[in-house]
Every structure is written in C-alpha cells, then in structure tokens.
Amino acid sequence: xxxxxxxxxxxxxIRHAFIGMTIAGATLSLLGVIVVSLHLTAIRFTLxxxxxxxxxxxxxxxxxxxxxxxxxxxxxxxxxxxxVNQKTVAASSISGLFMTGSLAGAFLLxxxxxxxxxxxxxxxxxxxxxMTQTDVVFTASVGMVVVLVFxxxxxxxxxxxxxRELAQVLGVPVDAIMTGMFVLLGLGIxxxxxxxxxxxxxxxxxxxxxxxLRFARNFGMALVLSSLFGxxxxxxxxxxxxxxxxxxxxxxxxxxxxxxxxxxIIARISAH
Amino acid sequence: xxxxxxxxYAVDLQSVSASYGSTPVLDNLTLQVHKGERIVISGPxxxxxxxxxxxxxxxxxxxxxxxxxxxxRLDNQLDRQRIRQQIGFLTQIQQDPExxxxxxxxxxxxxxxxRFSWGKRPAxxxxxxAIDRLALVGLEELAHRDIRTLSGGQRQRVxxxxxxIRDPALVLMDEPTTYLDSTAKEDLVNRIAELHRQLxxxxxxVSHEPLSALLSDRRIHLESGAVQEYREVQP
Numbered sequence: 001x002x003x004x005x006x007x008x009x010x011x012x013x014i015r016h017a018f019i020g021m022t023i024a025g026a027t028l029s030l031l032g033v034i035v036v037s038l039h040l041t042a043i044r045f046t047l048x049x050x051x052x053x054x055x056x057x058x059x060x061x062x063x064x065x066x067x068x069x070x071x072x073x074x075x076x077x078x079x080x081x082x083x084v085n086q087k088t089v090a091a092s093s094i095s096g097l098f099m100t101g102s103l104a105g106a107f108l109l110x111x112x113x114x115x116x117x118x119x120x121x122x123x124x125x126x127x128x129x130x131m132t133q134t135d136v137v138f139t140a141s142v143g144m145v146v147v148l149v150f151x152x153x154x155x156x157x158x159x160x161x162x163x164r165e166l167a168q169v170l171g172v173p174v175d176a177i178m179t180g181m182f183v184l185l186g187l188g189i190x191x192x193x194x195x196x197x198x199x200x201x202x203x204x205x206x207x208x209x210x211x212x213l214r215f216a217r218n219f220g221m222a223l224v225l226s227s228l229f230g231x232x233x234x235x236x237x238x239x240x241x242x243x244x245x246x247x248x249x250x251x252x253x254x255x256x257x258x259x260x261x262x263x264x265i266i267a268r269i270s271a272h
Numbered sequence: 273x274x275x276x277x278x279x280x281y282a283v284d285l286q287s288v289s290a291s292y293g294s295t296p297v298l299d300n301l302t303l304q305v306h307k308g309e310r311i312v313i314s315g316p317x318x319x320x321x322x323x324x325x326x327x328x329x330x331x332x333x334x335x336x337x338x339x340x341x342x343x344x345r346l347d348n349q350l351d352r353q354r355i356r357q358q359i360g361f362l363t364q365i366q367q368d369p370e371x372x373x374x375x376x377x378x379x380x381x382x383x384x385x386x387r388f389s390w391g392k393r394p395a396x397x398x399x400x401x402a403i404d405r406l407a408l409v410g411l412e413e414l415a416h417r418d419i420r421t422l423s424g425g426q427r428q429r430v431x432x433x434x435x436x437i438r439d440p441a442l443v444l445m446d447e448p449t450t451y452l453d454s455t456a457k458e459d460l461v462n463r464i465a466e467l468h469r470q471l472x473x474x475x476x477x478v479s480h481e482p483l484s485a486l487l488s489d490r491r492i493h494l495e496s497g498a499v500q501e502y503r504e505v506q507p
Contacts, residue, residue: 033371036370037370037371038370039370152390152391153390155381155384155388155394156384156389156390158371158373158377158381159381159384161370161371162366162369162371162373162378162381163363163366163431165361165363165446166361166363166382166434167384168331169329169331169356169359169361169444170356170361170382170384170385171352171353171356171384171385172384172385213370213372216372216418217372217374217416217417217418218372218373218374218377218418219371219372219373219374219377221372222371222372
C-alpha cells in the first residue's frame with residue numbers, strides 16, 4: 001500500500017491533484033457554513049448551472065471551458081449578491097431566473113456555435129488530473145482568501161448570519177458583507193468546479209458543513225469541524241480513487257455522503 | 273454635529289417624513305419621548321412602525337424633518353455611530369436559526385462597535401459582562417449551549433441580554449413577543465418591565481399585538497404613516 005502511494009506521488013500530476021484537493025477540502029468547505037446558515041442551497045445550485053453556460057461561452061470564444069465557467073460564475077455571484085441585497089426580488093426568484101436563463105443560454109450557444117456538447121459537459125465531471133502547478137497555486141490563493149476573510153471578519157460574519165437586522169443597527173456593513181460572501185461563494189464554487197466538476201461541488205462545499213453543523217456548539221467549532229470534514233472528504237476520496245482506480249470526484253462525493261450519513265445517525269442517537 | 277445635552281427627550285422627531293423609493297411611509301410625524309419613558313407603538317402592517325425604529329436607530333434617513341436621539345442630531349455618520357453605541361436593539365425572534373453560536377457569544381456580539389469590532393477581539397471583561405447580562409435574564413447556566421438548542425422564549429431572553437450588554441440609554445424593540453407562546457410572552461414582558469425598573473432605560477416597543485400595560489407609559493397608534501391615537505396609560 002505504501003509503495004503504491006510513493007509511486008503515485010512521484011508523478012507530478014497526482015501530486016498536484018492531491019495538494020489541490022487537500023487545500024480545497026480544508027478551506028472551501030468553510031463556505032458551506034455560510035450556504036447552510038443563509039439557506040443558500042438553491043443559489044449555489046444556480047451558480048453550478050451558470051458554470052455550464054460559462055463553459056459553453058468559453059469554448060465558443062476560444063478559451064477553455066474552465067476559464068469560461070470560472071469567469072461567469074464569479075460575475076454571476078456578484079450580480080446575484082447585489083440583487084439579493086436590494087431585496088426587491090426574492091432570492092428564490094433570482095435563483096430561478098439565473099438557473100433557467102443559464103441553461104437556456106448554454107443550449108442555445110451549443111446549437112448556435114457548434115461547440116461540441118461533450119466538451120461543455122466536461123464541466124460537470126471536472127478534471128482533477130489535469131491540474132498544473134499554477135492551478136495548485138491558484139487554489140491555494142483562493143483558499144487563503146477564504147480563511148483570511150473568516151479570520152478577519154469572524155464576528156461580523158457571525159452577526160450577519162445570526163441576525164441581519166440587528167447587525168445593521170449595530171453598524172455592521174451588512175450589504176457589503178452579504179455581497180462579499182456571495183463573491184467568496186462564487187469564487188469557491190468556481191474553484192471547486194475545476195477540481196471535482198459541477199455535479200460534485202457539494203461534496204467539497206456543502207456536505208462537510210452540513211455534517212459539522214450537526215455537532216458544533218459554536219461558530220468556531222462549526223468552522224473547524226467543517227474544515228476537518230472537508231479534509232476527510234478530499235483526502236479520503238483521493239486515496240479511495242487511487243487504490244481502487246476510481247474517479248476522484250465521485251470517490252470524494254461518496255466519502256462526503258457517508259460522512260454526512262454517519263453524522264446524521266450519530267446526531268440522532270445522541271439526541272435520544 | 274449639534275448637541276442638545278440639556279434635552280429632556282431621549283428621542284425628538286420633528287415633522288419627519290420617510291419613504292421607500294417613491295412610496296411614502298411616514299408623513300410629517302412629530303414625536304417626543306422623555307428619558308426613562310416607555311412607549312408602545314402599534315399599528316397595522318405598513319403603517320410605518322418599523323420605519324420609525326429605523327429612523328431612530330440611524331439605519332434610515334428621513335426625507336424631511338429632524339431626528340434627535342439622546343441629544344444628538346442624526347445627520348452625519350459620526351453621530352449615528354455615537355448614538356448606536358447607546359442603543360440596545362431587540363428584534364422579533366429568529367425562527368429556527370441555522371447558525372451554530374454559543375449563548376455567551378451571541379450576547380457578546382451585542383458589544384460590536386463599542387468594545388470590539390473589525391480585527392479587534394473582545395476582552396475577558398467583555399465575556400464576563402455577557403455572563404452578567406445572561407444572569408439578568410436568568411440564563412447564565414446555559415452560557416455555553418448552542419442557541420439552536422434553546423426554546424423560542426429562551427432565545428428571546430438571550431436576545432434581551434444582548435440588547436442590554438451595551439448598557440443602553442435607549443432600547444428599541446421590534447415585535448419582541450411575536451411568535452412566542454403565551455407563557456413565554458408573559459415571561460418576557462415581566463422581565464422587560466423588571467429590567468426597566470432596575471436599569472431605567474428609555475424603551476420604544478413596536479408591536480402589532482396588544483402588549484401589557486406593564487411595558488408602556490404611553491401608547492401611540494400609527495396608521496398610514498401618521499399618529500392616529502395618542503394615549504397616556506393610567507398606572
């Protein structure tokens with residue numbers, strides 16, 4: 001087993017993929033705490049669909065699908081964050097608007113430009129083994145931004161998640177923080193798209209946080225557990241994929257699903 | 273900045289109008305609240321009750337008229353910040369919160385903008401004060417519990433402790449008893465009344481529910497953005 005590991009990690013592509021997954025698991029999973037606390041599960045699903053349109057647009061314009069997806073997800077997260085802050089349209093309506101619009105746009109682009117559909121749908125599966133050193137550095141940078149934001153604005157984020165009305169009265173810049181969290185979420189989803197694909201983004205971002213929030217008794221504990229569960233998901237998934245010759249994204253998603261399932265059982269047992 | 277330190281009023285609104293975009297909410301409203309007084313403001317949805325609290329807390333600017341709070345006119349950012357430091361705010365109960373926050377931390381957050389803010393950590397004395405305020409509402413033993421595990425009534429008592437941690441001269445309460453069952457409602461009303469006696473803050477409560485006379489020296493009924501009824505409450 002050890003030999004297999006040493007042999008695998010001597011290959012740069014595997015090494016990059018492992019480091020990328022580890023960083024993503026430890027840092028991007030923190031964003032799940034925001035998603036769950038603000039009931040943003042629909043919006044993060046929308047951003048995945050926006051990623052599909054971005055992939056199609058990227059290929060149509062001569063860029064890579066991941067570059068297109070990354071850019072559009074980031075832009076959409078800013079726009080959606082601003083719209084949610086204005087409170088003139090419900091978050092669910094914004095979500096529906098962007099999701100349907102993105103899917104329609106993606107299919108129209110596919111039909112109109114002759115971009116091969118299979119290439120676009122690669123965005124759903126991701127391609128962790130195509131990670132370069134630059135990708136690793138980029139993932140690490142995004143991860144660092146996420147961690148720094150939580151460290152710097154730890155109590156401000158807590159206040160906004162706890163009670164936005166109160167936060168506003170106390171003088172916390174609620175709208176700026178909400179927009180910032182949307183952008184951060186977009187950045188995280190766009191980064192995770194490159195690693196595990198749109199369908200499995202939840203494995204890194206959402207499921208570890210959902211499991212963590214079942215055990216956490218305070219915000220700090222929720223973040224630490226989320227990060228630990230994220231690490232377990234990505235490292236566990238990576239090793240399972242390596243030893244059993246399975247796809248990395250799907251293996252990580254399976255580990256995350258098991259983790260959440262076990263946490264639900266434990267939480268239920270300890271409640272009785 | 274204009275200071276009226278000799279003012280007898282905790283809140284002095286003169287000919288205030290407010291609107292959301294082109295929709296007027298308050299029209300030429302004048303209201304004065306004495307220091308230490310307890311006011312309950314009632315009225316139907318859309319009558320401008322919550323807007324009034326936003327104007328007093330400085331989170332909204334009037335389109336016309338003046339708003340003086342605790343001797344400061346709220347016409348610039350600096351004065352709004354100063355006033356916020358002396359205001360406690362109790363919102364209606366947060367139903368089914370998803371965020372994990374300990375009871376003590378939740379109370380401590382009420383000090384944001386006074387003892388700590390961006391990048392500045394609260395001190396041990398602040399945590400001690402949070403426990404002290406929890407004791408005021410009888411929940412110090414639950415200080416390390418997650419707020420998600422508390423009942424609605426307990427969560428609202430925690431919110432009351434959070435409103436009081438700033439040692440506020442003025443406490444604004446927006447529908448504090450909404451969604452509480454009758455026992456929790458009665459308990460909260462009695463606690464607010466008792467704490468008012470102990471601490472002597474001015475309170476303005478907005479509620480669409482009929483609240484006990486324990487909480488009001490004066491009742492004001494708003495309708496269509498203007499005062500429709502103005503009644504002294506007999507002891």
